[in-house]
Amino acid sequence: MAEFTKRTSPGKLLGLSLEALRADYRLAELSEANCETNPIQQFQAWFQEAQAADLKEPNAMALATATRDGRPSARIVLLKEAGEFGFVFYTNYSSRKGRELESNPYCALTFYWAELERQVRVEGLAERVSKEKSEAYFGGRPKGSRLGALASSQSEVLPGREPLEMRLAELEAQYSTIDDVPLPEHWGGYCVRPDRIEFWQGRTNRLHDRILYRRKGVNNWIIERLSP
Numbered sequence: 001m002a003e004f005t006k007r008t009s010p011g012k013l014l015g016l017s018l019e020a021l022r023a024d025y026r027l028a029e030l031s032e033a034n035c036e037t038n039p040i041q042q043f044q045a046w047f048q049e050a051q052a053a054d055l056k057e058p059n060a061m062a063l064a065t066a067t068r069d070g071r072p073s074a075r076i077v078l079l080k081e082a083g084e085f086g087f088v089f090y091t092n093y094s095s096r097k098g099r100e101l102e103s104n105p106y107c108a109l110t111f112y113w114a115e116l117e118r119q120v121r122v123e124g125l126a127e128r129v130s131k132e133k134s135e136a137y138f139g140g141r142p143k144g145s146r147l148g149a150l151a152s153s154q155s156e157v158l159p160g161r162e163p164l165e166m167r168l169a170e171l172e173a174q175y176s177t178i179d180d181v182p183l184p185e186h187w188g189g190y191c192v193r194p195d196r197i198e199f200w201q202g203r204t205n206r207l208h209d210r211i212l213y214r215r216k217g218v219n220n221w222i223i224e225r226l227s228p
Helices: 039-052 096-103 131-139 143-151 162-174
Strands: 060-066 072-078 081-083 086-092 106-113 118-128 187-201 209-216 220-225
Touching (some): 039 118, 039 187, 060 096, 072 086, 072 096, 086 096, 131 187, 143 162
Antiparallel strands (some): 060 072, 060 106, 086 187, 118 187, 187 209, 209 220
16 A cells, blocks of 8 residues: 655645544443344434434435445435335436445445434445335425436536536426326335444543444344444
């Protein structure tokens, strides 16, 4: 691995001192005694608290994927369903993340709720949800979002924004009197079936609480505390 050579003074970025940026975490604690035995129930409890705290888009999560040879990429997507089956989101199957998930279904999700000093990390395998499920979700989206899914060849290079807006205008005219926008063949959902879920609660002096659930068998989970 090539050695990184600092070209600016330590901890400096555009004149700002990054070394001085720090916060102490004191809001809550997480222990084996006060967490659920099932990680999905623990996630649902934390998610409800995030909603109650009126956080903006608490369902926003970083999705990390990788090519078959291990080159990673990450982006923010929105969680649309969570339960014992796993974590569901929707996307363009032809996008970079879709292509990577098709060649390497192992992926990771990260939720970060800064106001609650909490983080949840999920690891597992992604698989497509049924076409019927994708159709049901797609049909409930705003019409503009459905037309946008038809208009965009996600992750493909564009010469500018104008071709995209022209394509959307064409579709708006085509479906001006039709509400039934069909589900594109290249669009649908993935369900991430977790085998590891970690809950992180910020604590003072950087001695954070980290509780890891590891799947054992189909319905059983091992609970472990990790060093911060």
